[in-house]
Amino acid sequence: MRVSGQTMWQQHLAKLRLYQRQCALTSKAVRVHQLHSTSTGFTDRCYDDLYPGHIHTTPIQKALLAVGSGVAALQNPYRHDMVAVLGETTGHLALLNLRDRMRNDPEGYTVLTERPRIRLSTLDLSKMASLPDGSFGREYLRFLEDNHVTPDSRADVKFVDNEELAYIMQRYREVHDLLHTLLGMPTNMLGEVAVKWFEAAQTGLPMCALGAVLGPLRLNARRLQSLFTSLGPWALQNGRRSRCILSIFYERRWEQSVEDLRQELNIEPPPITLSATNKKSTKKYE
């Protein structure tokens, strides 16, 4: 990022410092990993050095993976791991963009430094169940129960070669369910497509865009009509103007009411209410 008034030499120095910091972090991670492995006497694969589950891939491999996973995901949309791999291999630029947006937002910056994870083990379900109706935590729990989903079913990130971007990708996946709650969309096909349109407008991830384009192909005429006339435009508009959804520290806002949160994020309530019983399949479309 060019800041006027800075000399070229100062910019180079800043870049060098950033690179050094990255190297230090990476080498620290490698050293920690080595320490761990020698203590257990069992060396783990040399791939897991940026983050657990990380697999190094060359650009050729990434390209092949993108193509292969795209084809596999189109053939069988229920292969969530393929959709995930497609997202990881094609989303680099979008992830960089998201990271910049998160850094520029104070709450987003907190999320990036504290790295919260949403899973059943970190959620206090009994406390959330005791919250009043209309609060974010209660509605989220209701969403999980009605649609028979769990936050633990997200695949881990494997092919992103930057630790921070990998976290952002993971956060995006985990926030997906919360987005359903915020937008009031169930996990049937129409609801998923609406959420995908919102996400595509918000994040710019190619995988979301692909899902947004191909998802409607599986809808019947009535749903297509409701998508194109009311849900679709609503999702796109709100996706564009809303605050970055990844920048919100959701774990600290369970008590907040959904309406309040929507206002804060600049999201209008949905034009149509879709119910969870109105679903054709129970499988999630990530």
Place this chain on the structure above:
Amino acid sequence: MSASMRLLVRRAIRLSDTNIQISAAARAAARAAARSSSCRCFSDAAEDRSTHFGFETVPETEKAKRVYKVFENVAQRYDIMNDAMSLGIHRVWKDMLLHAMHPQPGVRLLDVAGGTGDISFRFLEYVRSQQERQKRRAARSMQTPSWQDISNNYSTEDEDGPLESRAVVCDINKEMLKVGKQKADSMGISTGLSWVVGDAEELPFDDDQFDIYTIAFGIRNVTHIDQALQEALRVLKPGGRFMCLEFSKVTNPVLARLYDAYSFQMIPVLGEVIAGDWKSYQYLVESIRKFPDQEEFTGMIEDAGFYCVQYRNLTGGVVALHSGFKL
């Protein structure tokens, strides 16, 4: 030390293991010979020796477990992945193994690391067609039978009994055997085939049981290859044949570069896309690089005590077919 001397020494060691009394001097000589020939039979259990798991180094005790996990994960998609990775050429390799084997009706085959049963199915098909060919030949030569011939034929009608060929599929991994059994059921093959769980380093069979021992694309996953070879020698009948199909070193440098690029770039990607498992297929291509080349493996087979050991390169050395006899 010559191969026959080593064989004698190894037999002596085995006898001493089964608590048969031999002279102390012979025992000491056997132990000394064992140590000098770096036999791992007497290694200390507490000593943590390490071996390779792909390009990683792991303790020997871990390797078997990890290999088990790899094949447990890939079992369901094993055949599809084989077709995808080798573009169907693996079928040609296995057919060439059978042609080199040229089994006649009545032989007993032990297919170690047989897993999904590809070799055994081909074996049964081959002997069945051989049997039919023999019947046809016999029928052709008996176009105008005399009364004497006809009465002889009636008395020797149940010749099929002793000519029944049997294939035993042995694998350490239950998942692979399960997939193989399902395949057999769907193909309708039931007679002459049995499925046994067993470790190639310690086969659950008596001595001198089988006419042919095959191990196709399995021996590089064994922790102690020399032990597997010794077991092969033990369970084969005298005159029995050992045949091994395994990935090996490509001789042509241009082909080698292409092969390496394909192995390391394409195969893990295929593993991830088709089977959802990158790391297992990464292990598979790395284990190929760690396996000894054609000449070295020939030496290992000879050391175990086989004779007339030869090898043939298939597809320019991508796969090598080794063969030896127990005489």
